Amino acid sequence: MDFQYGCFRYAVLLAFICSAMTCGAENRALGRILLQNALAQTPPLGWNSWNHYGCNINENIIRETTDALVSNGLSNLGYTYVNIDDCWAEPNRDQNGRLVASASKFPSGIKALADYVHSKGLKLGIYSDAGYYTCQKQPGSLGHEQVDADTFAYWGVDYLKYDNCYNDGSKPESRYPKMHDALLRTRRPIFYSLCEWGLDVPATWARQIGSSWRTTQDIEDKWESIISRADQNNEYASFAGPGGWNDPDMLEVGNGHMTAEEYGSHFSIWALMKAPLLIGCDVTSMDNKTYEILSNSEVIAVNQDPLGVQGKKVSTQGDLEVWAGPLSNNRVAVVLWNRSNSRATITAKWEDIGLNPSVVVRARNLWRHRELEANHQGSLTASVKPHGCRMYVLTSVSG
Numbered sequence: 328m329d330f331q332y333g334c335f336r337y338a339v340l341l342a343f344i345c346s347a348m349t350c351g352a353e354n355r356a357l358g359r360i361l362l363q364n365a366l367a368q369t370p371p372l373g374w375n376s377w378n379h380y381g382c383n384i385n386e387n388i389i390r391e392t393t394d395a396l397v398s399n400g401l402s403n404l405g406y407t408y409v410n411i412d413d414c415w416a417e418p419n420r421d422q423n424g425r426l427v428a429s430a431s432k433f434p435s436g437i438k439a440l441a442d443y444v445h446s447k448g449l450k451l452g453i454y455s456d457a458g459y460y461t462c463q464k465q466p467g468s469l470g471h472e473q474v475d476a477d478t479f480a481y482w483g484v485d486y487l488k489y490d491n492c493y494n495d496g497s498k499p500e501s502r503y504p505k506m507h508d509a510l511l512r513t514r515r516p517i518f519y520s521l522c523e524w525g526l527d528v529p530a531t532w533a534r535q536i537g538s539s540w541r542t543t544q545d546i547e548d549k550w551e552s553i554i555s556r557a558d559q560n561n562e563y564a565s566f567a568g569p570g571g572w573n574d575p576d577m578l579e580v581g582n583g584h585m586t587a588e589e590y591g592s593h594f595s596i597w598a599l600m601k602a603p604l605l606i607g608c609d610v611t612s613m614d615n616k617t618y619e620i621l622s623n624s625e626v627i628a629v630n631q632d633p634l635g636v637q638g639k640k641v642s643t644q645g646d647l648e649v650w651a652g653p654l655s656n657n658r659v660a661v662v663l664w665n666r667s668n669s670r671a672t673i674t675a676k677w678e679d680i681g682l683n684p685s686v687v688v689r690a691r692n693l694w695r696h697r698e699l700e701a702n703h704q705g706s707l708t709a710s711v712k713p714h715g716c717r718m719y720v721l722t723s724v725s726g
Contacts, residue, residue: 370630376392378608379607380609389451397447406606406621415453416466424474426455451484456468456493459493459495461490469495472509476512479510500532550589553592556576580608582607586714588715591715597630599662600639623694625696626694629654629693638651647663649679657722657723659681664716682721687723687724692717693720
């Protein structure tokens with residue numbers, strides 16, 4: 328019922344947008360904004376093939392991933408996008424200039440695969456590039472924006488990750504709008520994810536054309552990579568909000584090269600920063616701890632909070648940090664993050680997280696799924712494991 332209602336809402340919205348687009352430049356701009364906002368009221372949740380599979384993908388993996396997201400309950404938590412990254416296409420376009428899915432990897436074709444994903448109530452994403460080739464030297468979309476957008480729409484694609492390899496040297500600000508306009512002309516709602524690696528500070532210009540924009544280079548399954556991506560993304564917190572989101576790259580949770588504490592910190596900070604939460608591991612065989620992290624509905628709720636304000640770093644003492652951000656209903660989300668190699672005590676002070684010092688709050692620990700026994704006034708202190716974090720939601724009870 329929810330999926331059908333969503334389709335009805337988009338149909339009504341698209342009818343209005345298409346009408347607006349025929350009535351001059353100002354209304355065309357309005358149409359773009361309406362569609363973008365409808366697709367990205369909250370950050371996207373889903374899965375992407377690259378971090379775990381790289382180029383070793385095929386339609387069976389996509390079908391099995393779709394089935395797993397449904398059967399293990401992750402789709403019910405909001406993980407709805409199933410995104411194919413690079414290496415899905417044949418090396419040459421067909422005689423009509425259209426992209427062709429690899430006959431060996433996707434023998435049924437992308438349209439049939441999209442139909443399958445849709446039949447499960449999920450959405451299919453695909454990958455292309457604002458250059459002559461993708462990063463893995465498959466055909467790019469530069470100069471082919473409209474034919475590729477039309478192809479994606481015909482196939483039933485719901486999400487496009489648009490990379491930046493092998494381009495013509497022109498600025499991303501001139502290349503990325505072309506695909507945006509082409510997607511809009513298809514009249515199909517397609518989430519447009521810009522991936523120009525933060526080179527030209529897309530946070531300052533991409534909101535006019537995209538639903539999310541990468542602020543960093545590619546992530547790695549390493550602690551140092553998580554820290555650096557978080558810090559880079561933090562610089563642009565003020566540019567994110569409903570309709571468009573900063574993207575510090577996909578999740579590495581469950582890929583095996585970090586500890587459970589590190590993965591928990593990774594997921595907590597990404598959720599607080601209102602980053603897209605795109606799972607990057609094999610969801611068909613993940614262990615219990617990975618599932619516990621990715622399925623934490625209370626942490627996901629922070630990411631999906633309708634206020635849509637990106638949380639940010641608010642205080643630092645060496646490797647001990649406090650990150651925080653406002654939530655709807657006058658609540659505050661707080662993460663005490665210990666980047667050091669030893670257990671440490673971290674304190675969040677009310678003046679640092681935007682609360683009046685006199686306010687008394689009830690604190691809920693989102694990883695232990697329980698409220699602290701005592702209320703707190705002025706500050707909140709906890710002992711945190713090395714490379715770990717504590718995550719709370721604070722609700723005012725007086726003051």
